[in-house]
Amino acid sequence: MTTPLDNRIRVFRAEHKISQSDLARAIGVSRKTISTIEVGRFIPSTVIALKIARYFGVTVEDVFSLTDQS
């Protein structure tokens, strides 16, 4: 089952040339948590979403969007 939340974490990771483990270490969560957010299995809390966005230097809306927005 996937969540109704799209994300561009993989795109941003590729741009910054970092692995899931690097991102997990940077924001203080486990690699599995990042990987499950990326594949849409896990909806992160606002705090985690903000940390991810801050890490990439973008807004939360740049990283996450609702699936039915398209």
Next chain:
Amino acid sequence: MDDQHTRAELMDRIYTMAAAAALPFAAIMVLDSLQTGAGETTLITGLGWAAKAVMLIVILRGLFLMVRKWRTRVSHTEEPESYSGGVLLKAAGISWLATIVVLLQSHRIFRSDGILGITELPSTQSGDLTAAFMLVVFSLTYFTMNLSTRWAEARDTAS
């Protein structure tokens, strides 16, 4: 954030250990019930010792991980958010619901001419079997949900 990350990884492994520990614990309860009901046989005794050995290994591993977790310099009130933690809670909820259903149907399961087709069980044995059922459902749900996530990750990586 490195300590927080280490703590998050350790927490995930502790959750997995907790789910893994449920299986040998359930086996010990079932084997104890069998021993009470069917008497002591070499097979049941052997399986009982094997389950206890597995349980001991899992507990020692879990304690080792907990000590490592406590040694991280992270505030204990600041538990890292974790997918595995959420799955563990879901598995616990599902196992409770499944057990309530079993308890509601216990008169059909554990009594004579019931689903198991056995004579009426003493309350201690039916209690042990119900608890073992809950632990098995808890553990299997946790690992099934994790496995399906792993497949989703593999599919996503392949695409």
